[in-house]
Amino acid sequence: MPEKSMAELESLVGERRQTVTDLTVEAGKVAEFARAIESQNEMFYDGEAAREAGYDDVPAPLTFTRVAYFPRYRVGDDGSSFGFNLGFDPERTVHGEQEYEYSRPVTVGDTLDGTTELVDVYQKPGTDGTLTFAVLETTYTDADGEVVVIERRTRIEREAADSQ
Amino acid sequence: MNLDPDALSVGDELPTFRVDDLDRTQIVRYLGASGDFNPLHHDDEFSRAAGQDGVIVPGMLVAGFASAAVTDWVPIDVVDRFRTRFVGTVRPGDSLRVSGTVAEVETDRTGNTMTAEISITVDTADGATVLEGDATISP
Numbered sequence: 001m002p003e004k005s006m007a008e009l010e011s012l013v014g015e016r017r018q019t020v021t022d023l024t025v026e027a028g029k030v031a032e033f034a035r036a037i038e039s040q041n042e043m044f045y046d047g048e049a050a051r052e053a054g055y056d057d058v059p060a061p062l063t064f065t066r067v068a069y070f071p072r073y074r075v076g077d078d079g080s081s082f083g084f085n086l087g088f089d090p091e092r093t094v095h096g097e098q099e100y101e102y103s104r105p106v107t108v109g110d111t112l113d114g115t116t117e118l119v120d121v122y123q124k125p126g127t128d129g130t131l132t133f134a135v136l137e138t139t140y141t142d143a144d145g146e147v148v149v150i151e152r153r154t155r156i157e158r159e160a161a162d163s164q
Numbered sequence: 165m166n167l168d169p170d171a172l173s174v175g176d177e178l179p180t181f182r183v184d185d186l187d188r189t190q191i192v193r194y195l196g197a198s199g200d201f202n203p204l205h206h207d208d209e210f211s212r213a214a215g216q217d218g219v220i221v222p223g224m225l226v227a228g229f230a231s232a233a234v235t236d237w238v239p240i241d242v243v244d245r246f247r248t249r250f251v252g253t254v255r256p257g258d259s260l261r262v263s264g265t266v267a268e269v270e271t272d273r274t275g276n277t278m279t280a281e282i283s284i285t286v287d288t289a290d291g292a293t294v295l296e297g298d299a300t301i302s303p
Contacts, residue, residue, distance in 0.1 A: 029197070036194040037228030038183060040236050059240045062231035066224055070199040090202075091214045095223050099247035105240045 003087030009121040009134065012084060019083040019138060020114025023065070023073040027108045030060045037061060047108070059105035063098075065140060065151055068114060083116045086134050088157040096133065097154040103147050112140045112148060119152070129159030169238045169303040172277045178264030181233030186221065186258050194225045216253075223250035226260065226295050230284050233262035234299050244279070245300040252294035259289040267298070277303050 027047060034044035043050045043059055050058045068074070076083065106112070120135040138151045167176055183190075195205055200222050203210035208218045227248040234243060254260065268281040279302045286295035 032193075033197040033228075034232075036190070036197040037225065037232045038190075039232035041232070041240070043240065053239070055241070061228065062235060062240070062243060062246045063224060063228050066198045066200070095250055097247070097249045098224065098227055099245070101245050102243060 012118045016115050016117040017083040018075050019116040020068045020073050021075050023068050023112040025108050025110040027058050030058055034061050056107055058108040064106055082136050084118050092158045094156050096156040099152040101150045111143050114138045114140045132157045170276050172266050172269045172280050174266055176266040178237050181262040183260045188256050221254035226286055230262050238301055242301045242303045248295055248297035252292050254294050260286055262286050
């Protein structure tokens with residue numbers, strides 16, 4: 001079990017907090033990230049090619065908002081709970097699932113803010129004990145207040161061996 | 165074989181995306197690019213204390229490879245949705261294959277693709293599935 005009881009976690013469901021501030025999407029960072037995921041798409045590396053293809057500027061790779069973890073862009077604590085102290089033990093917690101819904105590509109020149117909502121917590125039996133799931137949904141908006149991308153992350157904590 | 169996003173059929177396969185012998189330098193490059201400084205991914209001793217044989221590759225790098233497989237094939241602005249589920253551990257030295265299959269297609273009256281669902285799998289060279297996911301595209 002996490003440090004917090006299920007009742008405590010469930011009481012947090014529906015709460016929304018600001019977690020990301022002024023995430024500025026920069027061409028150098030986009031190119032570095034694209035290179036790290038071994039993308040061959042020249043759009044990520046070449047502003048002229050991107051504009052010729054109809055983009056405002058270089059678009060960012062699909063998972064680029066991961067860089068919101070850098071402290072420069074974070075609000076409050078910079079732990080992996082993203083605004084919510086779930087009490088999960090990092091040694092027994094894994095990233096289960098990640099989902100993105102895009103209104104448009106994240107693009108160089110964007111300055112994004114993010115708010116995160118704890119949308120669900122639940123438990124399931126696992127092979128080594130109870131698994132506790134927490135789903136955190138982060139909505140990224142641009143300088144015009146328009147939603148650019150919604151990110152949904154599921155974290156899973158495995159029950160401690162000595163609590164069984 | 166070039167798969168045309170505007171003329172998709174269920175069962176069509178995406179071009180295969182491979183990463184051979186994923187080495188420490190590639191892993192570190194991703195950790196620096198993405199800001200993931202969890203010692204599980206760069207500190208063998210820490211990882212062993214946490215019950216692993218050594219460092220493990222972050223799931224989000226494998227998701228990154230899966231996303232690159234999609235956006236190396238279609239323009240990024242046609243991707244509406246991208247989802248990945250982490251089902252296996254990846255370690256330094258593993259070789260990965262990203263495969264994608266068109267699972268559903270909606271076409272207009274002339275047969276052009278309006279939206280499509282792509283099922284995505286990442287497997288190691290040993291045949292273990294480490295990631296399952298899907299993407300929705302509107303070419």
